[in-house]
Amino acid sequence: MEKTDVELLFEQIDNITETVQHYENETYLDSLVLTLEIMFYQNPLDGIDEQLKEKLQSLINDFNVKEYETTQIRKALQLAILKGMKGATQQQHLMTPETVALFVGYLAGKLTGGKEKIRMFDPASGTGNLLMAVWEQLENVGAVYASEVDTTLIKLAVMNANLQKREVEFFHQDSLRPFLLDPVDLVISDLPVGYYPDDISANDYELKADEGYSYSHHLFIEQSINYTVPGGYLIFVIPEFLFDSDQSDKLHAYLQEKAHIVGVLQLPETAFKSEKNRKSILILQKKGSNTSAVRQPLLVQVPSFKNTKAMNDILAQMNSWFSTNINL
Template sequence: MEKIETLFSWLDHTAERIEESQDEPYLDCLAHAMEILFHREVSNIDDELTIKKIEKRLENIDLNDFQQKDIRKAVQMAILKGMKDNIQQQHLITPEAVALFIGYLANKFTAKQETLTVFDPACGTANLLTTVLSQLNKSVTAYGSDVDPTLMRLSVANANLQKLEIEFFQQDSLRPLLLAPVDLVVSDLPVGYYPDDVNASRFVLKAKEGHSYAHHLFIEQSLTYTKEKGFLIFLIPNFLFTSDQADQLRTYLKEHAHIYGLLQLPESIFKAKENAKSILVLQKRGQDTLTPKQPLLVQLPSFKNEKAMADIIGQINAWFSKYL
């Protein structure tokens, strides 16, 4: 924790100095601070006094003193501070424990592959993507996409500080991507309506009337950019299969994917019951793919209950041994 707090303090104080000098939002200043730390050069600041203060602070910190997980957690803390009071629900950071668990599942479902291509079509600040990448014990090529320029700037800086090679696309991820199909998609799906009805009309899962659900379109888009037999691990709202367009989604998934798992997360980690989520695991249909005889259906206990979590992990490992 001391290492994490040291790095968080450096990022936070530097971002605040830039904020005072440049009169920009904290998150933009945080991205600027992360860039300064990575390049070890103070640029794009007009005030000489601020430059000298940051240069002095740079002398007292060395990225090589920190492990990748320390960097990831310190960056998370700083981003959470910036998002505390003025962020939309779909931009919230994926909780650390959930991201680690998705990484564990990703490792299990891709265990037989020596190399892997991974894509997050709604990467935000890249917290989920970098957490998953840190757990994949193989050669990985990674991609992330997001429409928000501030979040994308934070993503790039976050990946750089962690020394992770990720190619990012700043664009509406529901438009065509210059991306070959990948082996694995991981994503904390944006929940809500997609405002571009013209673009939505290209999708099978478009709404029959009114705006389409963005989370439905993201599932279809992700399957489009996944190889046959590839896996997709989504963080989904618990109401995904009970909403007014759920029948349309179920029909689509039955035709294009196999449901391999549905793991309900403990409600205690979400601020409100209506924001509770689950983990959905799909495999894209392909030649010789089959629906599993027994999908992985789990009600996860609190991540703080170590004994209950150990029991569940044992049951999940047994499922993998028997069915995958």
């Protein structure tokens, strides 16, 4: 069977990465960062082993990444990153599944379609794949911002953006600390799940725990709302248990005060590796002087993405809901 352009590009990226990994004795992901820099500048970087330099020169002479389309580059990089993350135990090192990222993009388009030059922000951007996948589906993006605390992940995100010729302003920081950022029209994020160890910073949040560590996923919601314009939208990929945890009463009360719940979409179990990783999508609108609650929030049980007929039925129902409930 003939290989697709995405598969061919992935093989070339993988080949260079494994060569770098062999010589530099680094992890696959750190070697991938170097590979993407070499591909972007189209020559081996200074300060690396001469033998490696020669080998890399012959490898990059064989192809030019700029001949590929943006989507092909993103998908090939996604395959390489997934390979590097295989066996990663940290939840924040798991990538948002492609089908879920495309679904978030669809929702973002429905919520912001009538607006011009929106400003978009992902406060937990990881390698930037969710951000790029959503951006591909929007035609009205003005400025894009992303934040990530992990050094390797943000380097991958920067190279991801560069190779796709996307202009993103990155913040390399703890995303629960203050930003030098004006509020945006749209926040999208696959929420990092767990406890936030910095009690001093957590103290500034309404959603801090009454005792013990606060939940970082709760604080991320509050932080995101803080950096959203009144009337702006937020689309979160959330853990299934978000509203069932021991601190969920506080979260409910906070959301009731600050936002309108536009919808909750339960994603199919088949989109995730195991039931405990299962996620939903939460859509919020930040309250403002001209906003009002939707009459009937969008509550959807999303079928398996492989079930085309059921998927088309759900999309038709959702399109109808958006045309009735969201005034653009």
